[in-house]
Amino acid sequence: MKPFLLEIGKLKIAGYGTMILIGVIVAYCLFTYRGKKRGYNVDNLFDITVFSLIGGFLCSKLLYIVIENPKLLLNPVEIVKTFSQGFVVYGGIIGGFIVFILMCKRYKYSPLKVGDLAVASLAIGQGFGRIGCLLAGCCYGRTTDSVIGITFHNSFIAPNEVALVPTQIISSIFDFILAGVLIWYLSFLEKKNIGHNPGKVTGAYLILYSIGRFIIEFFRGDLERGFIGTLSTSQFISIGIIVFGLIVFNLDKIKRLKYKEGI
Template structure:
C-alpha cells in the first residue's frame, strides 16, 4: 500500500511507524483503564511498559540478526542497518524478559501484572500488523484466491501480483486474541492463566499463518520457518502455564 502517509517538508510520517505508535499508546491506555477498574496499582504500569518496549525492540532486532547470521558473516555492515528488520517473536521474548526483570527488581507480582498487560500486547500487535500492510512487509505468497491484495508501490512485497493478505489476517487474529483474552481475564481463577492463553492462541495462529507467508528472508529450522519452530515451544509453554496455574488454584481450594 502506501507507507509514506504525510510529508511536511523534510519530515515524513510513515504508516508503519505510525501504526506502531498508535498500538503502543492504545495498549498503555487500555492497560491503565483496566488497572483502575480492577483496583490494581497503576503507578508501575508506565515503567513496565517502557522496559517492555525497549526489551521488545532489542529482542526483535537480535532475533532478526540470528535469522540472517550467514549474511552478516559475509557482510558485517548489515549490523549497522538498525531501521529495518525485526522479528515479532524476538520482540515478545525480549519484552517478557525485560518486564520480568523489572518486576523482580521491584519485588512485584509478575504474573499479576503480566495478566493485566498481555491482552494489550495483542492489541498493539493488531495495529502493528496494519503497519506491516501499509509498508508491504511480512507479505503473503502468490494466490489465485479472490481473497487477495495487490501492492502497487511496495519496497518489500512484489508489486502487481495477487498475494495472500497475511498482514491483515494476522491483524484480525491479534484483535480477536485481544478480545478473547479480555473475556478470559474476567473469569480467570489464578494469575498466569491469561499469559498462558496468549501464548497458546498466538503461537497456534502464527504457526498456521506461516504456511502462507511469501517473504523468504525469515530464516528456517529444517522444513519449518524460524517462527514456526519457536511457535511449537511457545505453544507447549503456554499450555504448561495454563495447566499448572489452574491445577495450583484447584489444589489451594481443596486444601
Template sequence: MKNDLFSIGPFTVHGYGLMIAIGVLSAYYMVEYRAKKKQMDWEKVFPLTVWSVLGGFLGSKILYLLTRLPDILANPVLLGSSIKDGFVVYGGIIGGILTAWIYCKCTKWNFWKIFDIAMPAVAMAQGFGRIGCLLAGCCYGIELDPANPIGIVFHNSAYAPNDVALLPTQIISSVLDFANCFVLLALSKKLKTDGQVASCYLIFYSIGRFVLEYFRGDLIRGNVGEFSTSQFISLFICLIGLVLLFGLPVLAKKKGACAQSEE
C-alpha cells in the same frame, strides 16, 4: 498500500511507525485502566511500558539478525541494512516479557498479575502493528491467481513483490490479533489463577502464527529444518503456554495448602 502517509517539511510520517505508536499507546492506556480497576500500583505501568517496549525492540532486532546470520557471515555488508531494517515479532514478545519480568523483580511487583493484565493489550497492539505491515508491504503472503478476489496488489512497495496478487496475511494477522485480545478479556473474567490469561495468549498466538506461516511469502526469515523460524519457536511457545495454563493452578493449590498447614 502507502507507507509514507504525509510530510511536514523534512519530517515524514510513515504508516508502519504510526501504527506501532498507536498500538503502544493503546496498550499502555488499556493496561493502566485495568490496573486501576484491580487496585494495583498503576503508577508503575508507564515505566513498565517503556522498558518493555525497549526490550521488545531489542529482542525483535536480535532475533532478526540471527535469522540473517548465515547471509551476514557470507556477506558482512548486509549487516548495515539488516540493522536498519527488519524485525521478528517473536523476538519482540520474548524480549518484552523478559524485560517486564526483570522490572517486576526489581520493583517487587506481582509479575503474574500484571502479565495477565498486559497480554490482551499486547495482542491489541499487535493488531495495529499488522496494519502497519500492510501499509509498508512487509510480512506479505503467497502469490495468488490474479482473479482471486481476496488478493491484494502492491504497486510501490519496497518489500513486497509489486504488481502481483498476494494473500493479505497482514490483514488476517491483524484480525487474529484483535480477536485474541477480545477472547483474552473474556477469559480474564473466568480464569482465576494468576498467569492463566497470559498462558492462553501464548497458546492462541503461537497456533495462529504456526498455521499462518504456511501462507507467508517472505521466506527471507530463515528456516529450522522443515519449519520456518517462527514456526519452530511457535512449538515451544505453545508448549510453555500449555504447561503454565495447567501447571499454575496446581502450584497455587500447593501454596495454599502449605499456607494452611503453617497456620
C-alpha cells in the same frame, strides 16, 4: 500499500512507524486503565511498559540479525546504520517478557497476575503493528488467485503488481479478536472467583497466538525469514512457546500435583 502516510519536502511520515506508535499508545492506555481498576500504581505500570518495550524492541532486532544475517553481529556500525530495518515479532515477545518479569519483581508484583492483565494489550499492539506491515509491504503472503488477494503497486519490500494472500490483514484481525477473548477470559475468571490461579490468561495468550502464528506462516511469501527443513524459524519458535504456554496455563495443576507427591 502506503509506505509513507505523509510527505512534506524531505519530511516523511512512515506508515509502519505510525501504526506501531498508535498500537503502543492504545495498548498502554488499556493496560493502565484496567490496572488502575485493580489497584495497581499507574507510575509503576508505566515503568514496566517502557522498559518491556525497550527490551522487546532490542531482542526483536537481535533475533532478526541472528536469523537473517549473523555476520552483522561482528559489524556494530552496520547494525546502527540499518537499525530501523528488520524485526522479528517473536524476538520482541521473548525479550519483552523477560524484562517484564524483572520489572514486576522490582515492584514486588506477581509477573503472572500482571501478565494476565497485560497480554490483551500486547495483542492489540500487535494488531496495529500488522496494519503497519500492510502499509510497508513486509510480512507479505504468497501469490494467489483468490478473490481476497491484495496487490501492491509501490512497495519497497513486497512484490508489486501481483495478487498476494493478505497475511498482514489476517494476522491483524486475529490479534484484535485474541485481545477481546483475553479481556473476556480474565473477567470470567474474576467473576467466578478463580482469579487466584494466575497465569491462565497469560498461558492462553501464548498458546492461542502461537497456534495462529504457526498456521499463518504457511501462507507467508517472504521466504528470507529463515527455514529449518519445511518449517520456518517462527514455526519452530511457535512450537516451543505453545509447550511453554501449556505449562503456564496449567501451573495450578502442576503445583497441586507436586503438593500431593510431597505428602
